[in-house]
Amino acid sequence: MEGSKASEGTWGVPLLALVPVPLIRFLTGLSTxxxxxxxxxxxxxxxxxxxxxxxxxxxxxxxxxxxxxxxLLHAGIALQVVALVSR
Structure with a gap:
């Protein structure tokens, strides 16, 4: 059961998937x-x-x-939601 414990790797995939959101915000005009x-x-x-x-x-x-x-993941999600909502 020790191998089933969550570690930093558990949050790695969502963190990597979060990377395109600020890139889209900064590199595009955020058209529809x-x-x-x-x-x-x-x-x-x-x-x-x-x-x-x-x-x-x-x-x-x-x-x-x-x-x-x-x-780190939750802070990143919160920042991106605030940035997208305030747009």
């Missing part, structure tokens, strides 16, 4: 298609985050590094 793309990617990140939390609830966490990556 780009805004839809940014929100779609953000929705995918939210789903991946829920999957990560399911892993945490089932197996627990492995150490402090996992929580650091979790906080």
């Amino acid at each position: 298609p780009w805004l839809v793309a940014a929100w779609s990617v953000l929705a995918l990140v939210a789903v991946l985050t829920v999957v990560g939390w399911m892993s945490v609830v089932r197996g627990g966490v492995r150490g402090a590094k996992g929580w650091g990556a979790c906080v």
Whole structure:
């Protein structure tokens, strides 16, 4: 059961998936298609985050590094939502 514990890798995939959102915001004029793309990617990140939390609830966490990556992911999501909503 030790192998099923969540670690920083649990949050790695959503963190990587979050990268296109600020790139879309900074490199495009955020026309309607780009805004839809940014929100779609953000929705995918939210789903991946829920999957990560399911892993945490089932197996627990492995150490402090996992929580650091979790906080980084949630802060990134919050910043991107605020940036997209304020647009």
